[in-house]
Amino acid sequence: MISNVSKPLSQGFTQNRPALGASLAARFVQSALLALRLRRYRIFCCALSHLWFLKVAFAILRRVRPLMIFKKTLFVTKASDVREVLDRFEDFTLGDSIAPGMPWGAFLMTVDWTDQHAAERQLLQSVVAPLPDVERIRAIVAARCREQIDAAPGEIDVVADLFEPVVVSIASNYFGVPPPGGRERGMAKIMRDLAGIIMVNPPVGSKPWIQSRDSIAVITSHVSAELERKAASLKTADAVLPDDLLTRLLRQLRTGSRHAWFDEDWIRRYMTGLLATGAATIVRAAAHTVDQLLAHPDALNQARAAARELERQEDLKRHNLDENLDARVEQARCALRHYIYEALRFRPMLPLLLRDTPRETVIASGTKRARLIPAGTRVIAPPLAAMFDPEVFPEPSHFLASRPLESYLHFGQGPRQCFGRYIAETALMEIVRALLLLPDLVRKPGASGRLAYEGPAASSMIVTFSKVRAIS
Numbered sequence: 001m002i003s004n005v006s007k008p009l010s011q012g013f014t015q016n017r018p019a020l021g022a023s024l025a026a027r028f029v030q031s032a033l034l035a036l037r038l039r040r041y042r043i044f045c046c047a048l049s050h051l052w053f054l055k056v057a058f059a060i061l062r063r064v065r066p067l068m069i070f071k072k073t074l075f076v077t078k079a080s081d082v083r084e085v086l087d088r089f090e091d092f093t094l095g096d097s098i099a100p101g102m103p104w105g106a107f108l109m110t111v112d113w114t115d116q117h118a119a120e121r122q123l124l125q126s127v128v129a130p131l132p133d134v135e136r137i138r139a140i141v142a143a144r145c146r147e148q149i150d151a152a153p154g155e156i157d158v159v160a161d162l163f164e165p166v167v168v169s170i171a172s173n174y175f176g177v178p179p180p181g182g183r184e185r186g187m188a189k190i191m192r193d194l195a196g197i198i199m200v201n202p203p204v205g206s207k208p209w210i211q212s213r214d215s216i217a218v219i220t221s222h223v224s225a226e227l228e229r230k231a232a233s234l235k236t237a238d239a240v241l242p243d244d245l246l247t248r249l250l251r252q253l254r255t256g257s258r259h260a261w262f263d264e265d266w267i268r269r270y271m272t273g274l275l276a277t278g279a280a281t282i283v284r285a286a287a288h289t290v291d292q293l294l295a296h297p298d299a300l301n302q303a304r305a306a307a308r309e310l311e312r313q314e315d316l317k318r319h320n321l322d323e324n325l326d327a328r329v330e331q332a333r334c335a336l337r338h339y340i341y342e343a344l345r346f347r348p349m350l351p352l353l354l355r356d357t358p359r360e361t362v363i364a365s366g367t368k369r370a371r372l373i374p375a376g377t378r379v380i381a382p383p384l385a386a387m388f389d390p391e392v393f394p395e396p397s398h399f400l401a402s403r404p405l406e407s408y409l410h411f412g413q414g415p416r417q418c419f420g421r422y423i424a425e426t427a428l429m430e431i432v433r434a435l436l437l438l439p440d441l442v443r444k445p446g447a448s449g450r451l452a453y454e455g456p457a458a459s460s461m462i463v464t465f466s467k468v469r470a471i472s
Contacts, residue, residue, distance in 0.1 A: 038202075040203075045456045055384065066078045066369050072376060072377055076363070078385075078389055079391065082353075085353075085363070086381060093355060094355060107266075114415075116261075117416075118415075127248040145166065154467050158461050159287050159460050159461055162435075167279040168187050171279055175275065176247055177223060178226075180222040190218060191276065191280050194216065195457050219272060230250055234247075249267045249270070250264075277420070278423055281349055281418075285344060287458035288349060288451075291451045292344070293343045296343070296399045314329055333429065336432075336433060338405065345393070349410065351382055353380075353383060356378055357375055357379060360374055440464070443462075
């Protein structure tokens with residue numbers, strides 16, 4: 001009996017062996033391909049974070065071939081041409097290039113229909129009170145910075161223990177989306193994952209891809225729950241809700257709208273996109289600014305003086321000890337902004353911007369470098385290249401805080417200029433100022449003091465300082 005049973009089993013095993021071998025071979029090939037794609041993803045993330053290679057490549061192209069088409073990709077390297085691409089909304093579109101990194105659904109950034117984009121931007125502007133909102137964001141950021149710095153024992157991981165807690169506070173108190181389950185670290189990780197897939201979409205099936213999809217599921221469910229909770233509260237006559245963006249949009253929806261597309265799902269998509277693009281942009285920009293100020297000691301000392309002057313002017317305003325106080329405060333704030341913009345030029349928060357050409361068009365018309373761009377061409381229009389163009393930024397390798405602010409492209413240009421600029425710029429100013437006022441601020445020696453990344457998103461950088469309070 002044993003032999004009779006074992007014979008067909010052994011025959012079956014022998015007959016299935018080729019199929020089993022083919023399956024193992026297929027899995028091996030898939031694993032090898034995934035490993036190759038993951039390596040390419042990491043190389044690209046590194047290139048976006050450590051920009052020396054791109055700076056050299058763009059400098060060469062700018063001199064030799066400022067508008068270069070390689071296969072189906074156009075590389076734009078002169079400042080005037082980058083600005084032209086960003087200005088021409090309908091000729092250089094965005095949705096196809098960025099939509100895959102936003103699987104929670106389309107929102108303002110991915111809309112390529114001019115009228116729809118303008119209508120959505122107008123709706124958002126209707127729920128924003130620019131000056132009061134700026135003051136509110138400034139207060140949120142300043143309070144959280146004091147809390148985090150006061151708790152630090154003479155050293156702090158500025159990314160994990162300062163910048164990320166700040167943006168979580170902005171998300172909770174201004175956007176109207178508190179951390180899921182009250183877990184701030186978890187919220188910071190979600191925003192880091194979402195920002196990462198917008199900049200560089202990880203290979204399907206890889207660990208970063210799985211983590212990003214888990215984060216999307218969590219935040220989508222959480223934003224939907226907040227929407228449902230606040231919408232239900234607004235139906236009661238005595239409802240008292242905080243004055244945040246989510247609540248304002250829901251109130252706007254309740255008053256009725258002539259836009260058929262404006263509904264709770266649109267609000268969900270916009271709020272998720274705001275968390276992904278806005279919050280993580282602040283973290284990356286702050287990390288790059290502080291990193292570059294620390295890398296330029298003379299500029300650091302000058303920026304610290306500018307921060308102290310801003311403190312002094314605000315103190316005079318609080319005590320009403322001088323005339324023309326508002327103008328002087330704004331002048332001092334503008335002086336500090338120059339140092340932040342120039343530091344960020346060396347490591348822009350978004351060094352590359354992508355566009356697509358839906359139809360044949362010409363760029364740089366009327367110049368010797370004019371090119372006919374075929375339909376279906378992917379366009380790389382790098383702010384990094386534009387902000388190192390010596391025609392607009394003389395002596396581009398030098399830190400010069402006297403450059404005109406309008407020359408920079410940190411928040412884009414044209415119809416797609418960052419809608420949340422007032423949020424990001426205000427937060428960035430307050431975060432950097434809080435650090436500049438710390439005595440003896442230096443980078444911690446060794447690897448921990450260098451800016452580290454998780455994918456393309458900043459993840460860690462430790463600085464040290466004296467706990468003695470700075471004197472203005």
